[in-house]
Amino acid sequence: DTEVTQTPKHLVMGMTNKKSLKCEQHMGHRAMYWYKQKAKKPPELMFVYSYEKLSINESVPSRFSPECPNSSLLNLHLHALQPEDSALYLCASSQGPAGWQPQHFGDGTRLSIL
Amino acid sequence: AQSVSQHNHHVILSEAASLELGCNYSYGGTVNLFWYVQYPGQHLQLLLKYFSGDPLVKGIKGFEAEFIKSKFSFNLRKPSVQWSDTAEYFCAVTVTPLNNNDMRFGAGTRLTVKP
Numbered sequence: 549d550t551e552v553t554q555t556p557k558h559l560v561m562g563m564t565n566k567k568s569l570k571c572e573q574h575m576g577h578r579a580m581y582w583y584k585q586k587a588k589k590p591p592e593l594m595f596v597y598s599y600e601k602l603s604i605n606e607s608v609p610s611r612f613s614p615e616c617p618n619s620s621l622l623n624l625h626l627h628a629l630q631p632e633d634s635a636l637y638l639c640a641s642s643q644g645p646a647g648w649q650p651q652h653f654g655d656g657t658r659l660s661i662l
Numbered sequence: 663a664q665s666v667s668q669h670n671h672h673v674i675l676s677e678a679a680s681l682e683l684g685c686n687y688s689y690g691g692t693v694n695l696f697w698y699v700q701y702p703g704q705h706l707q708l709l710l711k712y713f714s715g716d717p718l719v720k721g722i723k724g725f726e727a728e729f730i731k732s733k734f735s736f737n738l739r740k741p742s743v744q745w746s747d748t749a750e751y752f753c754a755v756t757v758t759p760l761n762n763n764d765m766r767f768g769a770g771t772r773l774t775v776k777p
Binding site for chain 2: 550552579581588589590591592593596598604638640642644645646647648649650651652653654655656
């Protein structure tokens with residue numbers, strides 16, 4: 549079992565809905581990440597939070613809005629998504645933001661946009 | 663362009679066969695290299711990592727990888743595969759001293775082990 553917990557596991561939403569994905573870790577990690585993974589493709593980095601501050605935004609559309617309320621929690625707020633946004637959304641965390649520190653991944657939220 | 667390349671998209675082996683999965687990167691500077699495995703329906707798990715020291719690193723489940731700087735390679739090996747090794751394998755790279763853990767993944771290699 550992973551130590552990074554993501555909820556919900558599955559989410560189906562319409563294009564006009566507003567929903568949020570949640571991620572939680574209690575390993576004391578200070579860097580957290582959102583990735584998007586399409587079927588049979590590698591994960592693609594979306595956002596990086598380092599010490600609760602957004603440090604990387606990989607040109608993600610504004611319909612995706614990340615939030616890091618504290619060092620253990622990471623949210624991804626979704627609004628007005630498109631069908632092409634259907635994917636597996638992965639959260640990860642690492643001890644710190646240094647490149648040599650491995651990332652620990654959650655099981656993901658499988659998102660389907662109707 | 664900077665990239666991570668995994669040469670094999672799908673590898674099919676019989677149990678007890680030896681495995682080698684290729685990974686090449688094109689980033690300059692000091693790199694940190696990782697192999698992750700994704701079993702069907704499960705989360706990405708770290709197999710092994712390299713960031714300094716002995717270029718031959720050993721990971722979990724009997725896997726090892728060798729960093730060859732001159733070849734920009736970090737190939738994954740296992741002497742004898744098992745049916746339970748059937749999974750997707752991803753090579754990944756971060757670059758220091760960017761210090762932002764911006765991890766880039768290769769396209770992945772799907773390994774099927776026949777019993």
